[in-house]
Amino acid sequence: MARAVRFERYGGIEELRVVEVPTPTAGPGQVVVEVVVAGTNPGEAKVREGMFAERWPATFPSGQGSDFAGRIAEVGAGVENFQVGDEVLGWTDERAAQTTHVAAPAGQVTPKPAGLSWEIAGGLWVAGTTAVGATRAVGVKAGETVAVSGAAGGVGSIAVQLLRRAGVRVIGIASAGTHDWLRSFGVIPVAYGDGLIDRIRAAAPDGIDAFVDTYGFGYVELALELGIPVDRIDTIRDWDAAAKYGVQVDGNAAGSSVEALAELAASAAAGELEIPIAAVYPLDKVQEAYRELEQQHTHGKIVLRP
Ligand SMILES: NC(=O)c1ccc[n+]([C@@H]2O[C@H](COP(=O)([O-])OP(=O)(O)OC[C@H]3O[C@@H](n4cnc5c(N)ncnc54)[C@H](OP(=O)(O)O)[C@@H]3O)[C@@H](O)[C@H]2O)c1
Structure with missing residues (x-):
């Protein structure tokens, strides 16, 4: 049994x-x-x-x-x-x-x-391939700035590292307890809560090019308020907002393949992904x-x- x-x-x-x-x-x-x-x-x-x-x-x-x-x-x-x-x-x-x-x-x-x-x-598998799907959906280029909500969670912690590896400046929205961890990857941590949009603008004075939302509850609207085009916003949680505004919803289904899993596993084994x-x-x-x-x-x- x-x-x-x-x-x-x-x-x-x-x-x-x-x-x-x-x-x-x-x-x-x-x-x-x-x-x-x-x-x-x-x-x-x-x-x-x-x-x-x-x-x-x-x-x-x-x-x-x-x-x-x-x-x-x-x-x-x-x-x-x-x-x-x-x-x-x-x-x-x-x-x-x-x-x-x-x-x-x-x-x-x-x-x-x-x-x-x-x-x-x-x-x-779930967190890794979801991070692959969500980060790929916003189509980043080296030198751009991308914000990630839930930046230290299961999906977010992998997403920020994939983005950093792509040569992107990353604003990681997370609570204070994980800010040192985020900084250790060169992520700029920003605390959520009142005044978040001002803190993001201060951390990225030249603007934000794309947004990966792993938390929901208003981050799609925040991304739109930051002036980010809908095709450069991906939410893995807020399908209502996605339907309303036309932002992307790529996640696990979009990112999953056995090859993607093998690649994530190899990166983690090599110490390139924590x-x-x-x-x-x-x-x-x-x-x-x-x-x-x-x-x-x-x-x-x-x-x-x-
Ligand atoms: N569509 C898909 O394919 C797909 C796939 C996987 C997961 N998901 C969904 O995506 C979400 C995240 O999954 P996960 O596995 O990464 O979850 P998780 O490991 O539980 O992480 C959630 C994170 O949210 C953060 N958080 C809490 N309150 C927040 C706030 N107000 N603003 C910003 N961040 C906040 C927490 O960070 P702090 O400790 O800093 O508060 C935590 O790190 C879940 O809803 C899950 O169901 C969707």
């Missing part, structure tokens, strides 16, 4: 349970991975609460989680490039990563580079993990160890 996170109906954190389930088997083209670390992401909390019940409904009992890293435990028919025991990271689209054993298409896993920690590998691990919880403490995540002040990633 395997153990996996389950919830039986939409609701609060108390709906999350860890239960025994049949160990999955590898269908054709699939691998089964014995999970060492699984990621957590805010979108999963929204699914559990029923906020996406129309757009992306859950079927009950529902599993949870997309990102994972672990060792191949079984290889399905037709899979040539992996063997039992290989260390990999990857993702599932079945809301099934938070478990001891997950089945996934072999095309959604990639070898874990030596030197990449399990914690980083297990939480990389992913802060805010907390590691045992799988049984999944409720505590989401209690912390849902405060919306995570610096980097919160991950689970089955």
